Amino acid sequence: MVENFEPNIVVFACNWCSYAGMDLAGTSRIQYPHNLKVIRVMCSGRINPVYILEAFANGADGVLVTGCHPGDCHYISGNYKTRKRIILLERLLEQFGIEKERLRLEWVSASEGEKFANIAKEFVEQIRKLGPNHIAKELRKEVAVV
Amino acid sequence: MNKPRLAIIPGANCAGCDYSLLDLGEKVIEVLMAVDIAYWPTAADLKLEDLEKLPDGSIDLVLFEGAVNNDETEEMAKLARRKAKNLIAFGACACFGGIPGLANVASKDGILRKAYIKSLSTVNQQGTIPCKLTRLDGIELTIPEFLESVKSLDQVVNVDYYLPGCPPPLKLVAEALTAALSGKLPPKGTVFGSMKSVCDDCKRIREDKKITEIKRYHQLIPDPERCLFEQGIICMGPATRGGCDAVCPTVNVPCRGCMGPTPGSQDQGARMLSALSSVIGLEVETGVSDEEVRKLILQVKDPLGTFYRYSLPKSIMRRVWGVRE
Ligand code: SF4
Ligand code: SF4
Ligand code: FES
Numbered sequence A: 001m002v003e004n005f006e007p008n009i010v011v012f013a014c015n016w017c018s019y020a021g022m023d024l025a026g027t028s029r030i031q032y033p034h035n036l037k038v039i040r041v042m043c044s045g046r047i048n049p050v051y052i053l054e055a056f057a058n059g060a061d062g063v064l065v066t067g068c069h070p071g072d073c074h075y076i077s078g079n080y081k082t083r084k085r086i087i088l089l090e091r092l093l094e095q096f097g098i099e100k101e102r103l104r105l106e107w108v109s110a111s112e113g114e115k116f117a118n119i120a121k122e123f124v125e126q127i128r129k130l131g132p133n134h135i136a137k138e139l140r141k142e143v144a145v146v
Numbered sequence B: 001m002n003k004p005r006l007a008i009i010p011g012a013n014c015a016g017c018d019y020s021l022l023d024l025g026e027k028v029i030e031v032l033m034a035v036d037i038a039y040w041p042t043a044a045d046l047k048l049e050d051l052e053k054l055p056d057g058s059i060d061l062v063l064f065e066g067a068v069n070n071d072e073t074e075e076m077a078k079l080a081r082r083k084a085k086n087l088i089a090f091g092a093c094a095c096f097g098g099i100p101g102l103a104n105v106a107s108k109d110g111i112l113r114k115a116y117i118k119s120l121s122t123v124n125q126q127g128t129i130p131c132k133l134t135r136l137d138g139i140e141l142t143i144p145e146f147l148e149s150v151k152s153l154d155q156v157v158n159v160d161y162y163l164p165g166c167p168p169p170l171k172l173v174a175e176a177l178t179a180a181l182s183g184k185l186p187p188k189g190t191v192f193g194s195m196k197s198v199c200d201d202c203k204r205i206r207e208d209k210k211i212t213e214i215k216r217y218h219q220l221i222p223d224p225e226r227c228l229f230e231q232g233i234i235c236m237g238p239a240t241r242g243g244c245d246a247v248c249p250t251v252n253v254p255c256r257g258c259m260g261p262t263p264g265s266q267d268q269g270a271r272m273l274s275a276l277s278s279v280i281g282l283e284v285e286t287g288v289s290d291e292e293v294r295k296l297i298l299q300v301k302d303p304l305g306t307f308y309r310y311s312l313p314k315s316i317m318r319r320v321w322g323v324r325e
Helices: A018-027 A048-055 A079-096 A113-130 A135-142 B016-022 B027-034 B047-052 B071-083 B094-096 B099-105 B108-118 B168-182 B268-279 B290-296 B302-309
Strands: A009-014 A036-041 A062-067 A103-107 B007-008 B034-039 B057-066 B068-070 B084-089 B133-136 B139-144 B146-151 B162-163
Touching: A009 A018, A018 A062, A018 A113, A018 A135, A018 B094, A036 B146, A048 A079, A048 A135, A048 B057, A048 B108, A048 B268, A062 A113, A062 B047, A079 B027, A079 B268, A079 B290, A079 B302, A113 B268, A135 B047, B007 B071, B007 B084, B016 B057, B034 B047, B047 B071, B057 B071, B057 B094, B057 B168, B071 B084, B084 B094, B094 B133, B099 B108, B099 B146, B108 B146, B162 B168, B162 B268, B268 B302
Parallel strands: A009 A036, A009 A062, A062 A103, B007 B034, B007 B057, B057 B084, B084 B162
Antiparallel strands: B068 B146, B133 B139
């Protein structure tokens, strides 16, 4: 494990369930790690795989995607699309040489503040064990050669 | 008035792009009459020194073919930029890295070891691998050396125009040449091609059907009218820029993506990943377990090789990282 490594984690949260769940964690004063950079989107289905690839290319050590539970998406099927994208994206990340454990999909409802806090803790620990994502640095080197 | 000067400069190419020029038929004679060829090793007997001797910026139009993969093609790219008034990345390889760009799944050393030592048909007991400099009887011999990663032309020098395709579609070649020779080139940065996807040019019928089984091309005789993707064959049409008149699906062959990403999208693979996730699946996925969905979607065996066949170096990740082989 790398000493003093504080994982840099990007969280995508859908507006209707997961962001509200995170909010609840906050208003209920449930502690969760400070490593998260939360990006609110209208629906998990709105998360273009480009955002996730860009996050890794720009130095995210982990990406957590959250959305409404199956059946609860406010746009009916956004989260089903997300589920499929994430599975395929995990496979693609592995092919690119990025551990698939750096990407995670979780369903978090508006009432699941505590569940969100637990997922966040667990994910941060998992990424801490994996260590930093070196690819961003290597990519910058490559770009700098130009 | 002097004729405009034209140079066609190869990088890591296969000369397929040259053939697309010859496909112009008799028109190629018109083009050749209208220009002064400054360099075109495939067709004209001019030497590199002839090109080097010309003043910088004096060639009205330079078509650069191929990717940039070693220190020699890198030099050629820089030379092309120096001599060109207008530089066109000509073909998928110059635009996005193309097929040679797939070398980015492996490492430079891994490729040499595989080709010269480990391949089954090779006998190389001393394990000799080509190297940049060899001294022999007091003579120094040099050969080009691979870069760590294959690059598109615009990752090495500034590019004025892009003409994608493998090879570039005839219609677009004619359009670009006509524009250049009549001095009516579009704004710099223009990609010759359509502003839509291959699907928009494709005449096949789409019914918005989901597929549950991905089929390899040899496993079925596709219905000639219906969308190939909706018949289970992975077709890159939705993630690929149009302009080729969808020639491949028109003759029952799935699009492989040679026109590169659709306008406005940075990453052809990400786009295709989304498209695929919309097409594969069940009409209703409520109550379907993660495991079932995983099985469905992981029928795609090689997303990287399929989605980035022509554009790996230009993708967000650019290459496979941490490979030693
Ligand atoms: S997916 Fe392929 S076959 Fe289907 S409409 Fe698009 S280009 Fe045509
Ligand atoms: S259909 Fe696809 S593979 Fe065929 S020429 Fe057009 S872009 Fe290239
Ligand atoms: S609105 Fe929450 S996943 Fe679609």
